[in-house]
Amino acid sequence: MIETNVTSHVEDPELVDRRRKQIVAAATKLFSEAGFYKTTIKDIAKLAGVSPGLVYLYVREKEDVLLLVLLQVVDAYAREIPSAIEGVTDPLERLIRAVDAYCRVVDRHRSATVLAYRSTKSLSPERRLLIQEREVATNSIISEALQGCMEEGLVRPVNVDVLTYQLVLVAHGWALKSWFFKSRLTLEEYIRSSIDIVLGGVLTEDGQVRWQAADI
Amino acid sequence: MIETNVTSHVEDPELVDRRRKQIVAAATKLFSEAGFYKTTIKDIAKLAGVSPGLVYLYVREKEDVLLLVLLQVVDAYAREIPSAIEGVTDPLERLIRAVDAYCRVVDRHRSATVLAYRSTKSLSPERRLLIQEREVATNSIISEALQGCMEEGLVRPVNVDVLTYQLVLVAHGWALKSWFFKSRLTLEEYIRSSIDIVLGGVLTEDGQVRWQAADI
Amino acid sequence: MIETNVTSHVEDPELVDRRRKQIVAAATKLFSEAGFYKTTIKDIAKLAGVSPGLVYLYVREKEDVLLLVLLQVVDAYAREIPSAIEGVTDPLERLIRAVDAYCRVVDRHRSATVLAYRSTKSLSPERRLLIQEREVATNSIISEALQGCMEEGLVRPVNVDVLTYQLVLVAHGWALKSWFFKSRLTLEEYIRSSIDIVLGGVLTEDGQVRWQAADI
Amino acid sequence: MIETNVTSHVEDPELVDRRRKQIVAAATKLFSEAGFYKTTIKDIAKLAGVSPGLVYLYVREKEDVLLLVLLQVVDAYAREIPSAIEGVTDPLERLIRAVDAYCRVVDRHRSATVLAYRSTKSLSPERRLLIQEREVATNSIISEALQGCMEEGLVRPVNVDVLTYQLVLVAHGWALKSWFFKSRLTLEEYIRSSIDIVLGGVLTEDGQVRWQAADI
DNA sequence: AATGAATGAGAATTCATTCAT
DNA sequence: GATGAATGAATTCTCATTCAT
Numbered sequence: 001m002i003e004t005n006v007t008s009h010v011e012d013p014e015l016v017d018r019r020r021k022q023i024v025a026a027a028t029k030l031f032s033e034a035g036f037y038k039t040t041i042k043d044i045a046k047l048a049g050v051s052p053g054l055v056y057l058y059v060r061e062k063e064d065v066l067l068l069v070l071l072q073v074v075d076a077y078a079r080e081i082p083s084a085i086e087g088v089t090d091p092l093e094r095l096i097r098a099v100d101a102y103c104r105v106v107d108r109h110r111s112a113t114v115l116a117y118r119s120t121k122s123l124s125p126e127r128r129l130l131i132q133e134r135e136v137a138t139n140s141i142i143s144e145a146l147q148g149c150m151e152e153g154l155v156r157p158v159n160v161d162v163l164t165y166q167l168v169l170v171a172h173g174w175a176l177k178s179w180f181f182k183s184r185l186t187l188e189e190y191i192r193s194s195i196d197i198v199l200g201g202v203l204t205e206d207g208q209v210r211w212q213a214a215d216i
Numbered sequence: 217m218i219e220t221n222v223t224s225h226v227e228d229p230e231l232v233d234r235r236r237k238q239i240v241a242a243a244t245k246l247f248s249e250a251g252f253y254k255t256t257i258k259d260i261a262k263l264a265g266v267s268p269g270l271v272y273l274y275v276r277e278k279e280d281v282l283l284l285v286l287l288q289v290v291d292a293y294a295r296e297i298p299s300a301i302e303g304v305t306d307p308l309e310r311l312i313r314a315v316d317a318y319c320r321v322v323d324r325h326r327s328a329t330v331l332a333y334r335s336t337k338s339l340s341p342e343r344r345l346l347i348q349e350r351e352v353a354t355n356s357i358i359s360e361a362l363q364g365c366m367e368e369g370l371v372r373p374v375n376v377d378v379l380t381y382q383l384v385l386v387a388h389g390w391a392l393k394s395w396f397f398k399s400r401l402t403l404e405e406y407i408r409s410s411i412d413i414v415l416g417g418v419l420t421e422d423g424q425v426r427w428q429a430a431d432i
Numbered sequence: 433m434i435e436t437n438v439t440s441h442v443e444d445p446e447l448v449d450r451r452r453k454q455i456v457a458a459a460t461k462l463f464s465e466a467g468f469y470k471t472t473i474k475d476i477a478k479l480a481g482v483s484p485g486l487v488y489l490y491v492r493e494k495e496d497v498l499l500l501v502l503l504q505v506v507d508a509y510a511r512e513i514p515s516a517i518e519g520v521t522d523p524l525e526r527l528i529r530a531v532d533a534y535c536r537v538v539d540r541h542r543s544a545t546v547l548a549y550r551s552t553k554s555l556s557p558e559r560r561l562l563i564q565e566r567e568v569a570t571n572s573i574i575s576e577a578l579q580g581c582m583e584e585g586l587v588r589p590v591n592v593d594v595l596t597y598q599l600v601l602v603a604h605g606w607a608l609k610s611w612f613f614k615s616r617l618t619l620e621e622y623i624r625s626s627i628d629i630v631l632g633g634v635l636t637e638d639g640q641v642r643w644q645a646a647d648i
Numbered sequence: 649m650i651e652t653n654v655t656s657h658v659e660d661p662e663l664v665d666r667r668r669k670q671i672v673a674a675a676t677k678l679f680s681e682a683g684f685y686k687t688t689i690k691d692i693a694k695l696a697g698v699s700p701g702l703v704y705l706y707v708r709e710k711e712d713v714l715l716l717v718l719l720q721v722v723d724a725y726a727r728e729i730p731s732a733i734e735g736v737t738d739p740l741e742r743l744i745r746a747v748d749a750y751c752r753v754v755d756r757h758r759s760a761t762v763l764a765y766r767s768t769k770s771l772s773p774e775r776r777l778l779i780q781e782r783e784v785a786t787n788s789i790i791s792e793a794l795q796g797c798m799e800e801g802l803v804r805p806v807n808v809d810v811l812t813y814q815l816v817l818v819a820h821g822w823a824l825k826s827w828f829f830k831s832r833l834t835l836e837e838y839i840r841s842s843i844d845i846v847l848g849g850v851l852t853e854d855g856q857v858r859w860q861a862a863d864i
Numbered sequence: 865a866a867t868g869a870a871t872g873a874g875a876a877t878t879c880a881t882t883c884a885t
Numbered sequence: 886g887a888t889g890a891a892t893g894a895a896t897t898c899t900c901a902t903t904c905a906t
Contacts, residue, residue, distance in 0.1 A: 010886070011886095012886095015886085035337060036253075037253040037338075040879060040880080041880065042879080042880095045889095050888090051889055052879095052880090052888085053881090053883085053887065053888055053889060053890095054886080054887055054888075056880090056881070057886070061880080062881090114337075117333050117334070117392075118333070118335075118337060119334075121251060121330075121334060122251060132395070136396075158409065158412065159405070159409040161396070161400050162409040162410055162413065163413055165393055165396070165397075166382075166386070166389075166410065166413060166414070169385040169386075169389050169392075170385075173381055173382075176385075177381055180352075180377070180381070181377070181378075185375065185377070193374065193375040196374070196417075197374055197378065197414065197417050197418055198382070198413065199417065200417030200418065201413050201415065201418065202413055202416065226869070227868080227869095228869090256895085256897080257896080257897065257898080258896085266870080266871090267871045268897090268898085269870070269871055269872060269873095269898085270869080270871075272897090272898065272899075273870075277897080278896095278898090441889095441890090442889085442890065443890095451890095468685075469770075470770075472875060473876065473877085474875085474876095482891080482892090483891065483892045484877085484892090484893070485877090485891070485894095486892075488877065488878080489890070493877085494875090494876065494877090549765050549766070549824075550766050550767075550769060551766075553683060553762075554683060554685075564827070568828075590844065590845055591833065593829070593832050593833070594829075594833070594838060594842055594845065595841075595845055597821055597828070597829075598814075598842065598845060601818075601821050602814070602817075605813055605814075605817050608765075608817075609813055611780070612784070612809070612813070613809070613810075613813075617807065617809070617810070622810060625806065626810055626814065628806065628849070629806055629810065629814055629846065629849050630814065630846060632849030632850065633844075633846060633847065633848030633849025633850065634845055634848065634849065657865090660865095663865085688899085688900060688901080689901065689902085690900075699867045699868055700867085700900095700901090700902090701866065701869095701902090701903080702866055702867075704901090704902070704903080709901080710902090
């Protein structure tokens with residue numbers, strides 16, 4: 001159950017959760033295919049198997065549906081990436097696993113990720129902020145691991161923010177340019193090449209050694 | 217005067233060009249601020265200082281305005297990047313200058329670049345294709361320089377497509393995440409860091425030497 | 433409830449029927465007065481006492497309203513004329529009663545009949561065909577009775593198609609030229625004179641006798 | 649040069665006449681095909697080979713074009729029918745020749761005749777009256793011949809107005825129902841049958857004799 | 865006289881949102 | 886809680902008409 005800031009007229013939280021899942025599932029599909037504006041509440045209701053009126057029992061306005069959809073994506077990031085590095089203590093391994101996990105979540109939510117790029121600006125400022133905050137939070141997982149690597153001398157001193165976004169864009173890039181990559185390489189190849197290229201340039205000799213040893 | 221595929225009811229090409237520039241300028245501003253769907257033809261006409269009816273003398277439908285706006289951006293890429301590497305023969309220098317130029321064009325068209333990410337999918341398939349073709353053409357400038365570097369042994373063998381997109385995303389990233397970067401570094405720093413990180417990992421020793429010598 | 437080929441977004445057939453009656457009544461009046469093109473959906477909605485949006489729950493486009501209006505007229509023909517000759521076996525009596533009934537229905541739907549002449553061509557080809565088919569069906573009532581008369585030797589051999597249309601135009605003429613006739617004769621006189629003139633010329637002696645006897 | 653009541657900004661009457669002919673020819677074609685409302689001034693101008701602005705030098709508003717088109721038709725009637733009976737003194741022959749001529753003019757102006765039925769009501773009341781007056785004038789040719797026949801005892805006493813319109817509708821019917829008749833009979837057959845049917849019923853014995861003798 | 869670009873009012877249609885049942 | 890009919894504001898697009906050149 002995601003913390004949403006979206007209010008509902010319905011009391012029972014169980015029900016609210018179940019209904020919203022229904023609505024969000026339908027909306028994600030439709031928004032991804034046709035975009036936010038070309039998708040109507042009626043479309044969503046029909047695909048979700050409910051009446052248009054019902055949607056408004058669980059959401060104050062159409063934009064709330066978009067917010068719920070986008071929260072679902074950023075929350076998948078915020079859930080799945082940490083769980084991929086749980087228990088791993090070596091900062092370089094944490095970093096590589098985090099990037100790998102990021103790419104894989106993006107792959108699983110490819111169209112929703114693209115949707116986030118297209119539609120975040122369709123949100124009102126406060127709602128947009130909500131999404132951006134969570135994205136920053138996700139990215140801090142990467143930047144903290146990176147920081148750790150630098151502190152242990154595995155990565156040479158570079159601008160952390162830039163490198164972090166470089167890595168984030170590696171992950172997002174898989175979704176954004178899937179129309180280009182799809183016919184050219186697999187996800188595995190993409191991850192390996194990208195990490196190789198980006199990290200190759202910043203690892204110290206110690207880092208190189210550790211990387212080879214790690215065999216990730 | 218951009219080749220557009222967009223038909224007009226007006227004969228005089230001079231006039232068509234002038235009016236379209238007026239319309240596109242207004243539309244770029246408004247689309248960037250509020251998005252394609254929240255911007256009305258009336259808004260555009262008012263900002264451009266013309267009547268709503270006039271817009272339809274130069275454009276068949278609203279979506280054509282979006283196409284013209286996006287063509288303007290991708291054409292800025294297609295014009296400015298080649299001109300930045302004109303006459304330069306060293307492939308590494310070509311590559312670095314191209315990336316540098318790319319970042320600078322993006323910076324100059326920051327909001328329109330973001331608009332392209334948001335709105336390309338709002339175009340009809342044929343129009344979308346038109347934009348994507350030109351993007352691919354632009355990117356091939358990067359990938360050809362890269363290929364040249366590899367052939368001369370300045371860059372070690374890596375997946376050209378992946379690295380090309382890495383570099384493209386460096387440029388686009390400046391626009392996409394400007395809300396994050398703006399308060400953290402300047403464009404110059406961003407370019408230097410990004411090239412350092414990404415190229416650092418792929419240059420051969422020869423490449424390193426050439427790079428230092430080049431002093432770009 | 434007329435079979436219409438017009439689709440509605442509303443499920444309940446009772447309601448669809450009621451609402452369409454409301455809309456068609458208003459539209460008939462307005463189309464007759466001002467014509468199809470000068471009448472707006474807003475006009476219709478206002479006169480029908482509903483919102484403009486509601487009209488589109490019962491009709492896909494404005495032209496559908498015209499179709500419904502015209503169907504209503506041709507259906508009045510197709511319903512009322514047969515009922516006027518039901519049970520009558522003598523073909524001459526059938527013929528005369530049919531023409532008489534036709535004139536009376538036309539009189540009751542005078543302006544809608546004129547509307548049909550003005551506006552059938554405003555329909556798309558398929559819709560136009562729908563109307564023409566029903567007109568032909570109505571006319572076949574006349575032509576069959578006529579055929580019967582000829583077979584029984586009550587009417588001398590003449591071109592059935594031509595005579596049928598002659599009789600149909602007698603009926604339609606009452607509506608088409610009402611601006612001329614209205615001040616000159618009553619419907620009764622018009623019917624009597626017309627039948628006298630047209631049938632007078634084609635009845636055989638047997639037919640004449642039968643006619644006098646029938647006292648219609 | 650038709651007396652039109654339509655004013656022009658252009659002085660030279662020769663030119664006015666020539667230009668209007670151009671415009672009316674184009675408009676007749678387009679109105680007949682697509683109707684008054686679906687035809688734009690631009691369409692007319694283009695087909696006439698002039699600019700949209702020029703039309704307004706010869707006409708005050710779009711409806712004037714319709715008036716000119718319809719005047720052209722009723723004037724063809726008013727010119728051609730009298731010329732067909734010129735010099736003929738026998739009233740029965742005048743009548744038959746008039747009807748015959750009427751049918752033939754209608755045939756030559758078939759689509760414009762249908763247009764008159766569709767579009768006369770699109771005219772403003774004064775303009776509509778203008779057309780109706782001329783129609784009545786044309787019809788009086790028929791009714792006068794008819795009157796003559798009755799006075800000479802060739803036609804039995806019937807309602808002149810009704811019979812006149814019967815005959816007028818014979819002529820108009822050929823245009824109105826051409827979609828039905830076209831595949832069934834020729835104009836010649838249609839005229840012969842129609843006159844046979846309608847006059848057959850009203851001729852006295854004298855009239856019959858005269859008719860056979862006349863060999864029309 | 866002629867042109868054709870420009871205007872702007874007006875129309876059809878859509879759809880988020882409400883509310884009686 | 887749920888439904889789905891109803892609302893009406895808002896939007897795109899058209900086109901008769903004008904007017905500077």
